[in-house]
Amino acid sequence: MSKGRDKALISARDRKLFERYYYWTEVKRLRFDDALQKLSSEEFFISEGRIMQIIRKMIREGEKVDGAELPAVGFNGFRVSPKAKCDARQLSLFP
Template identity: 50%
Template sequence: MSRGRNKHLIEQRNAALIRRYYYWTELQRLRFDDALKILSEQEFFLSEERIMAIIRQACRECRELKVQPVPKVRRPRITAAQLALFAGE
């Protein structure tokens, strides 16, 4: 018999953690740091760093979600001449 933690139970825990993270961030619309605090202190009793590591690993492994980084939004550059148009108001 192998020693150590049961890999199947760890996989089930990680899957449940991902589902709960989705619930708190997407359905309840909590900020991710607030969701991490709840998961860490009330539900799974793991450190926030460990929870983030589990979430990052799940994102790397799950190809069907097609998680893409959010593109950078460029701010338009406003010239002094453009600002002068609003000075008359």
């Protein structure tokens, strides 16, 4: 039996976090920073930086919510144009 956190549980948490982020930003039209704060302090109790890492990872992997892709999010919360070329190496420059 491996030590550490269960990867299936982490994956399920990340998926749920991504769905909740979609809900707050796309359905309820909450501002990006307000959605991050709500997810961090009221729903998942992890840092805003970690939430951003999870969201970026899910977007890079092409995850969808109800068949809709979430627009890419830059380091400062602004949406990134689909034509903008940004890879994992560039994203790693911003903690």
